[in-house]
Amino acid sequence: MATPNASLAPLQFPDGSASYTSPSGDKILGSVNGPIEVGARNVQPEEATIEVVVKPGVGISGVGERYVENILRGVLSRVILAREKHMPRRGIVITLVVLKNKGTDGKVAERGGSCLSILPSLLHTALLALLSASIPLSMIYTSTFIAASRTGELIQNPSNDVVKTAASLHVLAFSSKGHLLLNESEGEFDIDTWDKVYELAESICRGGPGLRKEDGDVEMSCMKAGQSLEQFVRDTVEDKIREDLAWKIATT
Numbered sequence: 001m002a003t004p005n006a007s008l009a010p011l012q013f014p015d016g017s018a019s020y021t022s023p024s025g026d027k028i029l030g031s032v033n034g035p036i037e038v039g040a041r042n043v044q045p046e047e048a049t050i051e052v053v054v055k056p057g058v059g060i061s062g063v064g065e066r067y068v069e070n071i072l073r074g075v076l077s078r079v080i081l082a083r084e085k086h087m088p089r090r091g092i093v094i095t096l097v098v099l100k101n102k103g104t105d106g107k108v109a110e111r112g113g114s115c116l117s118i119l120p121s122l123l124h125t126a127l128l129a130l131l132s133a134s135i136p137l138s139m140i141y142t143s144t145f146i147a148a149s150r151t152g153e154l155i156q157n158p159s160n161d162v163v164k165t166a167a168s169l170h171v172l173a174f175s176s177k178g179h180l181l182l183n184e185s186e187g188e189f190d191i192d193t194w195d196k197v198y199e200l201a202e203s204i205c206r207g208g209p210g211l212r213k214e215d216g217d218v219e220m221s222c223m224k225a226g227q228s229l230e231q232f233v234r235d236t237v238e239d240k241i242r243e244d245l246a247w248k249i250a251t252t
Helices: 063-079 116-132 160-165 191-206 229-244 246-250
Strands: 005-008 016-021 027-037 049-056 090-100 141-148 154-156 168-175 180-187
Touching: 005 116, 005 229, 016 116, 027 116, 049 063, 063 090, 063 116, 063 180, 090 116, 116 141, 116 168, 116 180, 116 229, 141 180, 141 191, 141 229, 154 191, 168 191, 191 229, 229 246
Parallel strands: 049 090
Antiparallel strands: 005 016, 016 027, 027 090, 141 154, 141 168, 168 180
16 A cells, blocks of 8 residues: 655745655645734734645635635644744744645645545645644644445545545544544445544554553554554654754764
């Protein structure tokens, strides 16, 4: 199965940036600027203002982009420590560009189509860009996209053909503390199907129950064979830190 790919700080001028390629081939480029000064109309006296901008790779933004912006803002407002020192009355701007989205020509979704398939890629790019910018966070998170077929089969990262024929589509996001941060679903499904989707999504995002310690941390020695998305994010950040501090490591 294809694995995701990510890099930190591919852009020179933003405070933080990241690129992310999903297992299905979607590619997102994200940047973060903040904390920065904001206009008098947008200033919040006790916390930072969080602005999320999603842009298609071609053409102009539409309803799909506005829809996912609201979802992203809702998740990010729960993990960004907007009330930390030096954060009130400032702004954090997260910009995400859809460079490639299979089947939709660089847009978030086809007209009248589902926006769910691109959501995990946008969420992961935003998180990695925030980490690159050293924005204070209360926790990290990971997300996955699952389709339930009409025969009850659950498919991770489904193709466009599977999405079109699926009985239901689901995007779930879990925090590193085990919280369910996001649950977006479309189609017809019963509670038993959703329970199975939840279990599979949690396993994909955080690792199987056997891979987690009692305190909720992931057992790193067991992750390489079936790496969770949470461990993928941690490894991406660790690789970047190791690269930036290679000169110091070599002299110690």
